[in-house]
Amino acid sequence: MKSVLPEPGLRAALLRRKPVADLVADADHGRLKRSLGLGQLTMLSIGATLGSGIFVVLGEAVPVAGPAVVLSFVLAGVTALFSALSYAELAGMIPLSGSSYSYAYATLGEIVAWICGWCLVLEYGVSVASVAVGWGQYLNELLHLAFGVAIPDALSQPPGEGGLVNVPAILVVVLAMVLLLSGAKESARANAIMVTVKIATLVMFCAIAFTAVQAKKFTPFLPLGLAGMSAGGAKLFFSYIGFDAASTAGEEARNPQRDLPRAILLSLAIVTVLYCLVAFAAVGALPWQQFGDQQAALSHVLTSVLDNKFWAGVLAVGAIVAISSVVLTVLYGQTRILYAMSRDGLVPKALSTVHPKTGVPRTNTLVVSGFVAVLAAFIPLGKLADATSIGTLFAFGLVNIAVLILRKRRPGDARSFRVPFSPVTPILGVLCCAYMMFSLDGATWVVFGAWMALGLVLYFAYGIRRSRLAVRS
Template sequence: MTLRAATLRRKPVADLVAEGDHGTLKRSLGLGQLTMLSIGATLGSGIFVVLGEAVPVAGPAVVLSFVLAGVTALFSALSYAELAGMIPLSGSSYSYTYATLGELVAWVCGWCLVLEYGVSVASVAVGWGQYLNELLRLAFGFAIPDALSGPPGDGGVVNVPAILVVVLAMVLLLSGAKESARANAVMVVVKIGTLVLFCAIAFSAVQAKNFTPFLPLGLAGLSAGGAKLFFSYIGFDAASTAGEEAENPQRDLPRAILLSLGIVTVLYCLVAVAAVGALPWQRFDGQKAALSHVLDVVSDNPFWAGLLAVGAIVAISSVVLTVLYGQTRILFAMSRDGLVPAALSKVDAKSGSPRTNTLVVSAFVAVLAAFIPLGKLADATSIGTLFAFGLVNVAVLILRRRQPDRPRTFRVPLSPVTPVLGVLCCAYMMLSLDGATWLVFGAWMVLGLLIYFGYGIRKSRLA
């Protein structure tokens, strides 16, 4: 087989579906649990932490930045919904591109997902430590020393709280998917309640003058804020990584993806309006636990800020758990295809979870969370995600052309216009990110290609 033929080889959709139907993972998740999985993976540090970084960039227009990021996510969510119903596998967009664009592009997509899931878990773990410190400060008057609660370059030496939350999530995942889903459902209810509480208090302090000027940094600030806040929508695709553990994947996966995105978008916009309306946008600069800071100022009562910090800790724990879950399932699918070592697709007979995979991923994420600053992690996550989302939109267009009669439980409306808009929006958001982020992304891609041509191309099951 020539090099060109090897990189372009594809897995037929029928083979992928059959693989999922006879997989080793246990089918135990219903629509409610799948929706909670996606909400759990999405609703977290983006609103609790990254909002504080986006407001100084966009000003009050951060509300529209959320809308911009949400519309970009919606185009891709529609494509995910169609493909998840057709190809219900743990590999998510990696599997979709394997069926349409060939093995090399599938590897690149999977490598981007490793960046998306692995790095986003690390970044939200960093945010968890920030809110833990806020809670300790409000409740007990002290905080974990900077040396032990922040990475090098951000005033610290090692982020111990971030390591702790990753280890806790790892323990839950090792107990099995059903047990992890139950724990996540409880945490999702807590964090939705926390954001509703924030809105109730902050809206009582909203002042119209805080919204003027609405675009102090112009349209460039609006789009830069949207690029940063796209990180807040990462995770709606988590349900697609549970394709082999869903009880009725063809019906429930599309519903879970779109339902979760709708719920999250409404909450984000309400919280953003309440936050910038209650506090002048200039006062967000440098605030790591932004929402807790808003309540601390407007209520003049540390109890509410402390309660929100508790909710944020629970919320971010849920994100760490669910996104770490998605990462392990992506590597599970890549391992089953032979592109990464076989040990990563071995399933524990008792718990039904990929044990070695979970341990390896958790160790990788814990190291990232311990030593890399949040801002760099969030931007690197966004660019990898946008690239993968763009490929999903392309996959929809290709399968509509190649297999127009294949049964679909959900169809993207207004295709091909909608998927094309999805590709264009992803490209626009990627171009809004800074040069340093592109440099990191390029280095990550080079490393991935070296691994593929040095290992994956020879070990592939299609070889």
């Protein structure tokens, strides 16, 4: 059989790049409304990051790492920092909704951009589903503490974990969708309130848990060795997913060149400090052997160290608000990435249609919300979290490579932020991402490989011929 395109044509199509000038022009003439300032952008990234790991995945990481889970957070945070610096440089240089997908399009070619975008679908869309599952766990914790009842497993757990469908997970996705449809500015206001509540909740947890911290609970500090600490870091990297959310708001920021780099780095700093404090308080207050893969881990800590269940109930309320914020902001990021891919012709045009009144890609939001709700209802949390981490690490690695390429190809372009100690820092970012990826188990790689294969099938069946660059040529 003949190939779809002549061999030289196929090679050229796969490697065609979108000029940086064209990307910036798309942002300048976009149909999204520029309404977000530095505070809202920072809250957007904190909202997308803070909650998923510390409220949900911490309980899975402690049995793997022991008290060294504190260092696991540091390891994951350092890995995220290298990539955050690269994101900050590129976000200020190319302030587009497409985030790392757009950066890859300008540097590595269309096929790599597609793969990156497909990884971002995994990162954003699937992580929303994952934290929505955790939302249901904390809702059940609150109902149990307040009223002594719980939603039946059949309606609060996915298949494979004793249930039929996770109704609470569907509910939180639908609520986030309604907020997003009202407009970016309105969503940002709601998110700012929720972020304030969850920071206050974590500070409250630390204040209470620190009263029960004992030095002996940190001995031995590495009961499962460095391998356990690394495995914990790989799991907890999931908790840093979202710091790049501000980069997906490039076309809705009032001053993107100045504010996007600041928002990305400021949000990562705030989140890392909170994570380490909470992890230290948790394993210092409760022996690590007693965590037992708890998904509502922080409530479990407070219930164990206090006779009064009131504070555990307050924490459960804070966790519900916190995870609601994650669902809202990460769902936002997913819709904006698909918006950019649709505008480039790689996915259907309907996904970049913007409602004239609200300035929201309405069809896009409805489609993404429906997809996420189905995943949240029927897929177990652990499998989602690990698959999300590997997709995210791959995309972050590409961002570091993009910085190296643009520094060489376009050294004179204006940059509102520059990665310090380049090229060492981006190279370390690539190596850290690779190390964390290979710390994940084989089953996660199988899922990732299958996801990539599906993405390539869709690209060759649709995107390669409908790309705007293909139409121009």
